[in-house]
Amino acid sequence: MATDPTQVTVGIHDLTFATTSLCLTHEELARHTGAPVAKYHHGIGQTAMSIPTEDEDIVTMAADAATPIIERHGGGRIRTILFATETGIDQSKAAGIYVHSLLGLPPHIRVVELKQACYGATAALQLACALVRCDPAQQVLVLASDIARYDVDSPGEATQGAAAAAMLITAAPDLVELHTPSGLFTRDGMDFWRPNYRTTALVDGKASSDAYLTAVDGAWHDYQTRGGLPFEKLRTVCYHQPFTRMAHKAHRRLQQAASITAPLHTTDDAIGPTTTYNQVIGNSYTASMYLALTSLLDSDTDLGGDSIGFFSYGSGSVAEFFTGTITPRYRAHLRTEAHRAHIARRQPIDYDTYRHLHTYSLPTDGTPHEVTRQTQGRYRLSGIRHHQRQYRTAQS
């Protein structure tokens, strides 16, 4: 008998992330921009940003993030890999195929790449849930991996960062059961974009913040219209965090939209636990909201049985508000120590090294190029040959 998709509980069974091997602190950045460091620490809520070595990219980070998931659960039930990114490395081939190969997964898997700015991973998550509802025996690996890069000396520079999140989407998940409905909002705008010929994003900072907040209203109202949970039922909300102060602004805006005049928790109490990782990693575009969730789950707060909200925003723009319930058993399945160790192992770099890495690029004329081993991660980009990127394990 066919499964009734509405009766299947689906969601995030496992969740982990990886970031780069280097970081630039905002103290070091402030010494060169002349901005008061308080603007960075308190004004935008950032203290450091992850910077990739020459042999790290979206593939190496995503493979690094996904490896512990495959080690714990195996890859035999995965039928789909969805790779969300706005830092694509090829106009044709999906970055997830390199990850599939590095992880040694079986061939009977579909692999595709998705793009809609920072929203892409949420589209991937919803597609994954739909696939699992249709066939609860299948699992979907969702990867979100990005390197946020703006021009030096631009306002966006202080919000750079890099990370990958990996999620295993299954029936009867161990971490978060995801609900329907979703609230959706799309509006054509040019708040942030990156034409194919540029390595850095173009952005209208003020307009992008306004567009984000307009999308909070739009997605929330659609969510309510479709019978979503009232705001009071939500323990907190994981927001897309281009910089962590944005999540505080968004939460205040959501409370206004929901006509909440006396919230149960202060904004700092509600949002603080979701910002721990993004504060020191910076913007990771598609991965950002899922790092907020990881940070929340890894915090001391016991969330078992609580419902939480998610607000995903991708410039251009598309947004989605949805909710989930944290399972009573989630704590037994976390990877808190590994996440903290991953961040702690990053090596701080000085401003000159940062500037060198910011301008570094691979040759585009087909000449063979070797990249020396620098990463502390499991995988590295070892070079480029005949216009083909070469990946290998970091030890080889």
Ligand code: CAA
């Ligand atoms: N002490 C404490 N706070 C200070 C301070 C000081 N000494 N100096 C300034 N501040 C505060 C300001 O008051 C301001 O706070 P409010 O926003 O609450 O008013 C905050 O620090 C930032 O100051 P500015 O507005 O002067 O900063 P800026 O113009 O130089 O840059 C920015 C801010 C426009 C957001 C810039 O970082 C940027 O362009 N970022 C990239 C775009 C972005 O992240 N947009 C977010 C929405 S788009 C999105 O979400 C998609 C995505 O991932 C990109």
